[in-house]
Amino acid sequence: MTKLTLFIVSDSVGETADLVAKAAASQFRQDLDTVSMKRFSHVEDESQLKEIAYLAKRQQAIVVYTLVKSSMREKIKDECRLNGLRCVDLLGSLLTEIGETVNEKPYEEPGLVRQLDEDYFKKIEAIEFAVKYDDGRDPRGVLKADIVLVGVSRTSKTPLSQYLAHRRYKVANVPLVPEVEPPEELFQIDPKKCFGLVISPHVLNSIRKERLIALGLKDDANYAQVERIEQELLHFERVVNKIGCKVINVSNRAVEETANLILSELSNS
Structure with missing residues (x-):
């Protein structure tokens, strides 16, 4: 042979x-x-x-x-x-x-194909991370994340997390509710990687009403009341002040615009 x-x-x-x-x-x-x-x-x-x-x-x-x-x-x-x-x-x-x-x-x-493969897998990893640590499911994700988002309900935390994940950033987001103490991990991270998402009470009132209707519920529930919203935003303000993080008003901003603001802040920090 x-x-x-x-x-x-x-x-x-x-x-x-x-x-x-x-x-x-x-x-x-x-x-x-x-x-x-x-x-x-x-x-x-x-x-x-x-x-x-x-x-x-x-x-x-x-x-x-x-x-x-x-x-x-x-x-x-x-x-x-x-x-x-x-x-x-x-x-x-x-x-x-x-x-x-x-x-x-x-x-x-x-080596370009290898770079493309690595880029793809980083994106998949970031997307899986955003899903795993969405909506404060596991506070440990706060310590592992590249970016942490905090805000009251319906401030686009989840779509923003996914958008940033497609840019290969690992994002954890945490909802802030007056009745629930925020996780201690929020106060252990570098505040420069944490961003508070705030919104106008009246804009949020409209968004929450639409959400209730979409779920087949009445739009006059406490969840959508302006008084309740203002209470939540006051709690939000206390928490972000304690963290010392940047606050972004998302009232009239598209997800892409908010994401670009966050990435700009990160690059300048």
Whole structure:
């Protein structure tokens, strides 16, 4: 049985080329332990390619590469030709086809797909965090959060938490009710990452009435009464003053606008 040796060359981690090479090799060697595979990751200098080609010649290896820079692809192709080596370019042809289709040039920046993957998983993690620590369900989330939102009911804490989570921020939100003592964790965090959401009593009165109607209830419940709302807002004021956090009036602001204000405050703190 002819020995099979594969050199995997990448300007990033090399996982893509490694998986493709294994898939191809498995069609000839059911036991991949009989296949010698050597991965060369983060290859970004042309001098490295010359050394890899030298080693590949000594071991009669097939060179499989994923290099995003056209100059690096040309270099390894030349080195393989000079050394009589077989080589496979897994990215070059596809990059060319895509470039011609969209009439654009590639960035030629190694590792972009990994950055995109990491960005995606950070977003998912932040969204799950916002759900887990929504509406004060677990005060421990206050200590773990990047941003903490406090406010009375119906001040857009939940949609704002989700919006910020899509921007990859871990957000916990805590409702403030006069009859319930706020969690101690609120007074243990850096006040710069805490934001109080306040709203006009009359605007909140209208929002709460609509909410009651949507639930099939009468709109004259205590929850929507202006007197009750003013009592809650007074309690809110006492709590945020104790925390020492920034207060944002959300009466006539869209969620996106409030989010941008918060992120601006964070960047300046």
